[in-house]
Amino acid sequence: MTDKGLLLIISGFSGTGKGTVVNKLLTDFDDSYAxxxxxxxxxxxxxxxxxxxxxxxxxxxxxxMIENNELIEHACYVKNxxxxxxxxxxxxxxxxxxxxxxxxxxxxxxxxxxxxxCVLIFLLPPDVPELERRLKGRGSESDSVVKERLYxxxxxxxxxxxxxxxxxxxxxxxxxxxxxxIVSAEKLNTKRNTVFxxxxxxxxxxxxx
Ligand code: 5GP
Numbered sequence: 001m002t003d004k005g006l007l008l009i010i011s012g013f014s015g016t017g018k019g020t021v022v023n024k025l026l027t028d029f030d031d032s033y034a035x036x037x038x039x040x041x042x043x044x045x046x047x048x049x050x051x052x053x054x055x056x057x058x059x060x061x062x063x064x065m066i067e068n069n070e071l072i073e074h075a076c077y078v079k080n081x082x083x084x085x086x087x088x089x090x091x092x093x094x095x096x097x098x099x100x101x102x103x104x105x106x107x108x109x110x111x112x113x114x115x116x117x118c119v120l121i122f123l124l125p126p127d128v129p130e131l132e133r134r135l136k137g138r139g140s141e142s143d144s145v146v147k148e149r150l151y152x153x154x155x156x157x158x159x160x161x162x163x164x165x166x167x168x169x170x171x172x173x174x175x176x177x178x179x180x181x182i183v184s185a186e187k188l189n190t191k192r193n194t195v196f197x198x199x200x201x202x203x204x205x206x207x208x209x
Contacts, residue, residue, distance in 0.1 A: 001187070001188070001193050001196050002187060002192045002193050002195075002196070003096050004093060004094070004096060004192075005034075005092060005093040005094075005095065005096050005097040005098045005099055006093075006098045006099075006117075006118075006119060006183055006186055006187060007089070007093060007098075007099050007101070007111070007115050007117065007118035007119070008098055008099065008100050008101070008118070008119050008121065008179075008183060009100075009101045009102075009103060009108045009111055009112075009118055009119070009120045009121065010022060010100060010101070010102050010103075010121050010123055010179075011102075011103060011104060011105050011108045011120070011121075011122055011123070011156075011163070012122055012123030012124060012169075013124075013125070013131065013149070013152070013153040013156055013157075014135065014149040014152065014153070015125065015131050015134040015135040015138075015149060016123045016124060016125050016131070016134075016169050017123070017125075017134070017169045017172070018102050018123055019102065020172065021123060021169060021172065021175055021176060021179070022035055022100055022102050024172060024173075024176045025100065025176055025179060025180070028176060028180075029176075029180055031097075032097065032098055032183075033097065033098050033099075033100055034088075034092040034097040034098070034099050034100070035099070035100045035101075035102070036084055036085065036088055036089050036092075036099055036100065036101050037051065037052065037053070037054060037055060037085070037088070038054055038055070038082050038083060038084055038085070038101075038103065039054065039055040039056075039057050039062060039065060039071070039081075039082070039083050039084075039085060040054045040055070040056060040057065040062075040080055040081060040082045040083075041056075041057055041058065041059050041062050041080045041081045042054075042056075042078075042080035042082075043056075044056050055085070057081075059081065062074075062081045062083065065083065065085075066083070069086070070085060070086055070087070071083035071084055071085060071086060072084045072085075072086045072089060072111060072114060072115075073103070073107045073110040073111050073114070074107070075103075075104060075106045075107040075110075077104050082103070082104070082107065083107075084101055084103065084107065084111070089101070098183055105156055105159045105162075108120055108163075109159075109162060112162075117191075117192065119164050119165070119182065119183070119186050120162070120163040120164045120165070121163065121164065121165045121166075121167055121179060121182065122159075122160045122163035122165070122166050122167070123167055123168075123169050123175075124160070124166055124167070124168050124169070125168070125169060125170075126168055126169075126170040128150075130170075131150070131153070132146065132150065135149055135150070165182050167179055167182075
């Protein structure tokens with residue numbers, strides 16, 4: 001069966017816990033997942049490290065990456081550029097790793113056009129009061145920022161229909177197991193295994209030669 005990795009895109013509202021889910025997938029299913037580190041022009045937040053959380057770039061550096069075709073996709077989000085470096089993703093897929101992109105919706109839909117085999121997962125909170133609680137619980141967000149994020153969620157939820165799967169992040173363990181189950185099922189999908197079927201067919205025909 002296919003030994004190529006799967007390209008997995010995870011999007012969701014601010015406050016759904018995407019980062020926590022991705023970190024848990026990396027630790028619980030250690031060798032099978034790799035996460036892409038994006039390039040961005042936004043300033044690092046406290047504790048963020050260059051090359052670990054993001055590749056922090058100037059606008060000129062970022063635009064040069066676009067020009068040199070080094071990014072699979074890029075988008076402008078809250079006045080900053082964000083983009084996915086191509087080489088890491090393609091190398092890891094060839095190595096058989098499932099590569100996770102934790103990116104916003106426009107970028108996700110662009111990647112789907114370029115890599116139709118990728119799988120889009122939309123992460124949802126269990127309900128709206130819990131989303132509000134999580135946004136407020138971050139402590140660093142003012143009421144107006146929380147409102148702004150909820151308003152953005154109203155716009156973003158429309159796009160959930162364009163995703164392949166919805167996963168609810170209520171219980172973290174369950175959520176990660178569900179994502180891993182989706183990945184396992186997708187890898188058994190017939191369309192990803194046509195070479196395997198062709199080989200069996202050839203072998204079978206060979207028995208009559
Ligand atoms: P933050 O600034 O909070 O780290 O990220 C803001 C948004 O940018 C999040 O929705 C995150 O998923 C998205 N994002 C991060 N990296 C990329 C990327 O490479 N491409 C796109 N399109 N979005 C990204």
